[in-house]
Amino acid sequence: MRRRSRVDPAPDVVLPITPMLDMAFQLLTFFIFTYRPSVLEGHMDLTLPAAAEAKAQKKEQVQPDRATMDKELELPSEITVAVRTQQGDASDGSINQIIVQQRAGDTVVANPEALRRFLEKARQELNNPHDIKIQADSRLKYQYVMQIMDICTRAGFTNVGFPPPPDLGTPPR
Amino acid sequence: MSHGPAAEGSLAEPNLTPLLDVVLQLLMFFMMCVNFVTEQVNEDIRLPVAQSARPMEKGLVDVLFLNIDSLGQLIVPGHERPLRTQGEINFYLRQQYTDARRLVDLRGGAGSDVPTTVIIRAHRDANFAAIYQVLRTCKDLGYRKLQLRALTKGGA
Numbered sequence: 094m095r096r097r098s099r100v101d102p103a104p105d106v107v108l109p110i111t112p113m114l115d116m117a118f119q120l121l122t123f124f125i126f127t128y129r130p131s132v133l134e135g136h137m138d139l140t141l142p143a144a145a146e147a148k149a150q151k152k153e154q155v156q157p158d159r160a161t162m163d164k165e166l167e168l169p170s171e172i173t174v175a176v177r178t179q180q181g182d183a184s185d186g187s188i189n190q191i192i193v194q195q196r197a198g199d200t201v202v203a204n205p206e207a208l209r210r211f212l213e214k215a216r217q218e219l220n221n222p223h224d225i226k227i228q229a230d231s232r233l234k235y236q237y238v239m240q241i242m243d244i245c246t247r248a249g250f251t252n253v254g255f256p257p258p259p260d261l262g263t264p265p266r
Numbered sequence: 267m268s269h270g271p272a273a274e275g276s277l278a279e280p281n282l283t284p285l286l287d288v289v290l291q292l293l294m295f296f297m298m299c300v301n302f303v304t305e306q307v308n309e310d311i312r313l314p315v316a317q318s319a320r321p322m323e324k325g326l327v328d329v330l331f332l333n334i335d336s337l338g339q340l341i342v343p344g345h346e347r348p349l350r351t352q353g354e355i356n357f358y359l360r361q362q363y364t365d366a367r368r369l370v371d372l373r374g375g376a377g378s379d380v381p382t383t384v385i386i387r388a389h390r391d392a393n394f395a396a397i398y399q400v401l402r403t404c405k406d407l408g409y410r411k412l413q414l415r416a417l418t419k420g421g422a
Contacts, residue, residue, distance in 0.1 A: 124296030135319025231395035
């Protein structure tokens with residue numbers, strides 16, 4: 094008689110899926126809690142050259158030893174947007190008046206949208222169509238300053254400067 | 267006489283494979299979107315809205331964040347309380363500029379401008395006077411690159 098060798102069947106491999114699933118859900122929960130959608134935050138550049146550089150026409154004309162007389166954060170411009178707010182304790186920091194100052198004279202603008210149309214038109218007649226100044230009152234809220242700056246940028250002005258507020262240092266009435 | 271085994275009810279087993287696929291897809295998505303490096307931004311500051319604000323530049327390395335709250339105070343990481351007076355703010359900015367200037371000089375850039383970009387994140391209700399003072403101080407110290415942060419139209 095010939096013995097027949099028996100081959101034992103391979104043992105079944107059973108993977109423990111449950112703890113693996115637990116780990117997967119742990120990881121998923123962690124990443125869900127740490128997920129932070131990107132904020133739609135943008136920026137607007139300000140360039141602050143030294144006064145000597147700002148006023149020089151050519152690089153050779155830069156005089157770094159010259160005493161800086163500039164008291165403003167600005168480049169030379171032909172047009173200024175003066176933004177006024179209410180004075181006194183009742184002021185809420187909102188825009189009360191918008192005045193566009195040019196060599197030809199001052200123009201009072203009704204609202205920010207009218208300002209944009211006015212600036213687009215006025216820019217075509219300027220020798221320097223890139224620079225503009227925004228002179229805001231001290232108590233004007235920053236969001237309105239940015240609103241005006243946004244309008245100036247959309248009108249085509251690339252360099253926006255800020256003269257000192259006319260009432261800077263004045264205690265509120 | 268024994269009765270046969272009780273009639274077995276049919277078992278309904280949901281097919282877990284596609285469900286697990288979805289779970290793993292979600293896991294992959296959140297793993298790809300994770301970002302552990304955060305900027306020095308203060309969540310309490312509500313930025314103003316500006317349509318012409320350009321997307322943030324991700325290549326900026328040398329930056330100085332200035333978070334200004336609605337009262338015009340400068341919030342500095344690591345300080346117990348915000349910097350309230352103009353003197354404190356000036357002192358802090360001068361310290362930062364001195365450190366940056368020293369670093370530039372050590373790298374052989376003596377005489378060149380400090381390449382630090384100052385990023386100003388101011389609350390929309392802050393008075394312009396506080397913002398102007400900070401801008402003026404930065405300019406007087408020698409910073410040449412400044413950014414004003416704002417929310418784009420979609421982020422408002």
